[in-house]
Amino acid sequence: xxxxxxxxxxxxxxxxxxxxxxxxxxxxxxxxxxxxxxxxxxxxxxxxxxxxxxxxxxxxxxxxxxxxxxxxxxxxxxxxxxxxxxxxxxxxxxxxxxxxxxxxxxxxxxxxxxxxxxxxxxxxxxxxxxxxxxxxxxxxxxxxxxxxxxxxxxxxxxxxxxxxxxxxxxxxxxxxxxxxxxxxxxxxxxxxxxxxxxxxxxxxxxxxxxxxxxxxxxxxxxxxxxxxxxxxxxxxxxxxxxxxxxxxxxxxxxxxxxxxxxxxxxxxxxxxxxxxxxxxxxxxxxxxxxxxxxxxxxxxxxxxxxxxxxxxxxxxxxxxxxxxxxxxxxxxxxxxxxxxxxxxxxxxxxxxxxxxxxxxxxxxxxxxxxxxxxxxxxxxxxxxxxxxxxxxxxxxxxxxxxxxxxxxxxxxxxxxxxxxxxxxxxxxxxxxxxxxxxxxxxxxxxxxxxxxxxxxxxxxxxxxxxxxxxxxxxxxxxxxxxxxxxxxxxxxxxxxxxxxxxxxxxxxxxxxxxxxxxxxxxxxxxxxxxxxxxxxxxxxxxxxxxxxxxxxxxxxxxxxxxxxxxxxxxxxxxxxxxxxxxxxxxxxxxxxxxxxxxxxxxxxxxxxxxxxxxxxxxxxxxxxxxxxxxxxxxxxxxx
Numbered sequence: 001x002x003x004x005x006x007x008x009x010x011x012x013x014x015x016x017x018x019x020x021x022x023x024x025x026x027x028x029x030x031x032x033x034x035x036x037x038x039x040x041x042x043x044x045x046x047x048x049x050x051x052x053x054x055x056x057x058x059x060x061x062x063x064x065x066x067x068x069x070x071x072x073x074x075x076x077x078x079x080x081x082x083x084x085x086x087x088x089x090x091x092x093x094x095x096x097x098x099x100x101x102x103x104x105x106x107x108x109x110x111x112x113x114x115x116x117x118x119x120x121x122x123x124x125x126x127x128x129x130x131x132x133x134x135x136x137x138x139x140x141x142x143x144x145x146x147x148x149x150x151x152x153x154x155x156x157x158x159x160x161x162x163x164x165x166x167x168x169x170x171x172x173x174x175x176x177x178x179x180x181x182x183x184x185x186x187x188x189x190x191x192x193x194x195x196x197x198x199x200x201x202x203x204x205x206x207x208x209x210x211x212x213x214x215x216x217x218x219x220x221x222x223x224x225x226x227x228x229x230x231x232x233x234x235x236x237x238x239x240x241x242x243x244x245x246x247x248x249x250x251x252x253x254x255x256x257x258x259x260x261x262x263x264x265x266x267x268x269x270x271x272x273x274x275x276x277x278x279x280x281x282x283x284x285x286x287x288x289x290x291x292x293x294x295x296x297x298x299x300x301x302x303x304x305x306x307x308x309x310x311x312x313x314x315x316x317x318x319x320x321x322x323x324x325x326x327x328x329x330x331x332x333x334x335x336x337x338x339x340x341x342x343x344x345x346x347x348x349x350x351x352x353x354x355x356x357x358x359x360x361x362x363x364x365x366x367x368x369x370x371x372x373x374x375x376x377x378x379x380x381x382x383x384x385x386x387x388x389x390x391x392x393x394x395x396x397x398x399x400x401x402x403x404x405x406x407x408x409x410x411x412x413x414x415x416x417x418x419x420x421x422x423x424x425x426x427x428x429x430x431x432x433x434x435x436x437x438x439x440x441x442x443x444x445x446x447x448x449x450x451x452x453x454x455x456x457x458x459x460x461x462x463x464x465x466x467x468x469x470x471x472x473x474x475x476x477x478x479x480x481x482x483x484x485x486x487x488x489x490x491x492x493x494x495x496x497x498x499x500x501x502x503x504x505x506x507x508x509x510x511x512x513x514x515x516x517x518x519x520x521x522x523x524x525x526x527x528x529x530x531x532x533x534x535x536x537x538x539x540x541x542x543x544x545x546x547x548x549x550x551x552x553x554x555x556x557x558x559x560x561x562x563x564x565x566x567x568x569x570x571x572x573x574x575x576x577x578x579x580x581x582x583x584x585x586x587x588x589x590x591x592x593x594x595x596x597x598x599x600x601x602x603x604x605x606x607x608x609x610x611x612x613x614x615x616x617x618x619x620x621x622x623x624x625x626x627x628x629x630x631x632x633x634x635x636x637x638x639x
Contacts, residue, residue, distance in 0.1 A: 009492035017493070017525055018484040019516055022299025027073060027348055028539065034490030036537060038351070040072035045565050046572040051487050053575070054353055054535060057561040060578055063634055064355040065465040066559040067546065071576070074112065074349040074542075075119035081293075081341055082123035084316040092320050096334040101126040101150050103291060104134045106342030106543050111562060111577070113141060116345065120147070126172075128152060128340045132159050139166050139173075148338065149173040150200070150250070150288060152223075155182055160189045167195045174286070176200035176250050178223045183233050187240045200248030200288065201225055201233055203273045205266055224251070230273070234280050246282040248338070249274040252290030256343060258303040260310035260318060263292060267322045275330035288338040289319055295347045297480055297540055298514035306480040306514065312344065343543040350542035352470050352558070353486065356534045357639050359497060360460040362430070369431050376421050378404050378411075382428035386435065394439035395447065401432040433457055455522040459497040460509075463536065464637045467501045467508045469549035470558060471538065475507060480514045482539040488527050496523035499536070502637060503553045551590060556582020556635045585631040599628050 007013075011030050015021050020028050026042045037047040053068055078100075085098035102116045104127055116125065126147035127138045138149050139162070149171060151163050155178075166173040167190075175197060177183050183199070190197040204224030225233060237243050251270040257263055267289055274287045293315055294308035303309050310318075319337060327334050369386070372379050382404045389397045408425040411417045433453055440450050473479035485493070501508040512520040527534065549557070560579040565572065585595040606624045609615040615623070 009490075011490060013492075014489040019299045019482065019514060020484065022301075022516065023296055023482050023514070023540070024299075025296075025348065030489050032490075034488055036484065036486045036489070038070055038073070040070045040349075040565055041076055045072065046567070048563065048565075048571075048573050050351060050353070050537060051535065052571060053561060053563055053573070054486070056571075056575055057559075057578065060561075060575065062559040062561060062578055062580070063636065063638060064353065064559075065470065065636060066353050066561060066581075067350055067470075067541075068353060069111070069350045069542070069560060069562045071111070071115050071349070071562055072565045074115050074346060077345045077348060078116055078119040078123075078125060081312060081316075081339075081345065082120065082125065084312050085320070085337065085339075086123075088313070088316040088320040091317070092324055094320050094324055094334055096336050098337050098339075099124055099126060099148055099286070100339050100341060101128040101148050101288075102345060103128040103130070103340050103342040104138060105130055105547075107346050107546050108134065108137070109546060110137075110141075112346060112349075112542075113137070117141060117144075124148075126150070128342075132156075132162065135159065135162055139169075139171070142166075142171060145170055145172070147172065148286075150248075150338070150340065151175045152178070152202070152250070154178055154223075155185070157185065157189065160186055161193070164190055164193050164195050164197060167197060168193070172198065174198040174200045174248050176202050176248065176288075177225070177233060178202055180225065180229050180232050180236070183236050187236070187242060187245075190245075197242070197245050198247045199237070199242075199245050200250050200286070201230060201246065201277070202250045202252070203230065203270060205251050205253065205269050230277065234277065234282065237282070243281050244283040246277070246284060248286040248288055249277060249284060250288040250290065250338075252340070253292055255291055256294040256305065256308075257292035258294055258305055258308050260308075260314060263310075263315065264318050264322055267319050268326055271323045271326035272330070274335060275327055275332045278332045279330070285336055286338050287323060287335040288340065289323075291340040291342060293339065293341040293344040295343055295540055295543070297482060298516070298520075299482075300514075300516050304519050305478075306520070346542040347540045348542060350546065352465070352538040352541045352545075354463045354465040354499075354536050354538065355639060356461045356463050356529065356536065357637070358462045359495075359529055360462070360500075362457060362459065366431065372424050372428070374420060374424050376417070376424070378408055378417075379421060379424050379428065382425055382432070386428055386432050389432065389435050389439070391439065394436040395449070397432055398436045398449065398453065401429045401436075405429040430457075454496065457496070458523040459495055459526075460500045461497045461526060461536075463499050463501055464639060465501050465558070466503050466549070466552060466555040466636075467510065468503060468505075468552035469555050470541070470545055471510065472548050472550065473544060474510060474512075478512065478520075480512060480520050481541060482514055483510065483524060483536060484539075485527060486535045486537045488534070491527060493525040493527045495526050495528055497526045498523060503555065505552065508552075551587055554584075554587045554591070554635060556587040558636070559634070581634055581636070583632055584635055587635055588631070595628075595631050598631065599624075602627050 029037050031037050035049045035051050037049050039047045124147040128150040129135045129138045130153035163175050186197050202224045204226050253266040278284045296308050297306040300307045385397050385400045408422050412422045440446050467475050499510040513524045515521040559581040561575050562577045564576045566574050606620040610620045
């Protein structure tokens with residue numbers, strides 16, 4: 001049977017290759033011009049070419065790498081999760097309501113928190129905090145008396161007192177106890193401040209999580225009370241004549257839960273704890289099912305850790321049904337359902353844009369390979385092998401080429417051949433490899449050796465960013481993010497590569513990429529560089545990546561552009577704000593290097609050089625000025 005002819009490259013093939021229609025949730029697409037577009041409101045609003053935003057940001061003085069935030073998309077996510085729960089409740093005839101809270105730790109940037117609170121105002125969407133710093137920020141920005149502030153994490157006296165200040169202001173702020181001793185502290189502090197506390201109990205479920213963060217749930221979890229602790233907490237509140245102060249039961253099974261069955265099981269167990277504590281005489285009103293709503297980073301809709309096998313609507317329906325079913329069976333009223341979804345709210349709204357500035361090619365492809373002029377037995381044999389590759393022997397030819405390459409290396413190490421022979425054998429090795437790969441291009445079965453060869457044949461694309469600052473979860477947990485060119489998608493990408501950042505660390509690479517049928521592939525399809533700017537987008541980076549990055553090699557936060565849709569603008573959008581990334585003086589100050597002290601020490605050295613006639617005074621002062629001005633510049637490369 002003849003193989004079907006390969007069709008000419010088109011935009012639909014580009015969409016399929018990069019999976020944008022699977023992970024993009026209709027927010028992202030490719031235009032007829034071969035440019036990636038974003039539709040922050042999906043079908044309800046306009047589409048923006050990301051390259052246009054890049055060009056405008058460059059005109060405003062920003063440099064790469066840059067993070068582009070689409071604020072309307074953030075609002076859309078807040079609205080969609082609230083609508084999903086309200087629709088699920090209406091469908092099930094649930095006898096209470098939904099109150100979402102945003103975990104500030106997922107992205108603490110003020111503009112993100114403000115946008116979520118503003119978009120969530122009609123739904124009384126609140127905040128979740130896990131530290132004193134986050135609590136101070138939340139108290140100041142929280143203005144809706146109907147929305148919640150949930151306080152998680154271990155607490156000291158100052159944490160508790162600050163939260164109770166919020167209660168004095170009439171805020172619905174709930175202190176979730178992580179250990180029994182916190183109940184004693186909360187009660188004592190509330191008595192001194194003459195305010196009634198709102199208290200929650202975090203339950204340590206037997207039901208564990210799944211995925212990269214599964215250890216944050218289950219019996220071995222860092223936080224939470226076991227059954228005996230819950231009874232002790234209940235007793236303490238009864239003795240303090242504050243049984244009504246217990247308002248909430250909370251549990252958490254982990255972040256990015258890939259399997260809906262894990263969520264269903266945990267919700268049923270948590271709802272049963274709620275019902276039983278209600279029956280002990282506490283006026284509970286809220287059941288907080290924690291976070292865990294995942295993001296389908298690879299679009300495969302599977303239980304792989306970078307995916308999820310459920311939709312937002314399924315997630316909402318399953319939570320509501322199982323809470324309702326357990327409460328009805330126990331004869332208790334339906335609670336207000338609280339979720340702490342953060343990743344699913346903010347991941348989609350930001351795109352990291354990096355510029356490539358070169359690529360390291362392991363093999364230089366030759367349109368018409370030339371016969372070697374160099375005479376040597378290894379060279380002759382390798383050329384013969386290349387010329388005689390046919391459909392029946394590609395794997396055999398590869399094995400021969402590997403032998404010639406290994407033998408050339410061995411002879412070189414013994415000083416038996418010169419550089420020109422070694423170079424020619426290596427050239428022929430890559431020519432044979434290329435021809436072998438072409439032989440397997442449309443094969444139904446591809447041997448493991450060929451798959452490994454594809455990876456070895458790939459290029460390294462040098463990109464102006466730091467993995468440790470902007471993609472920490474990829475480096476630390478193997479989290480996969482959708483990555484693709486932002487333009488030239490009307491052209492077929494004929495090379496494959498990995499991405500190398502500009503840190504001086506061998507771990508500063510992205511060498512695993514999303515794939516529909518496998519748990520990641522080792523290379524990304526890319527275009528040949530043509531001397532013009534080549535931009536890559538890393539998508540779904542809005543959760544954790546902005547805030548958890550470290551300053552390895554003293555590369556700081558990246559430049560940002562915040563984009564809003566606007567029908568009155570000719571382009572359909574405008575850049576509302578730009579935020580400059582960290583300068584060298586600021587990042588150096590974080591590790592105790594003062595700008596003034598650095599300049600003073602350098603001036604002393606220049607003065608000495610002038611005194612010794614190694615520099616003229618004018619030249620010395622000019623170079624010192626260059627040094628001090630450099631401290632004000634962006635930490636990344638200026639290409």
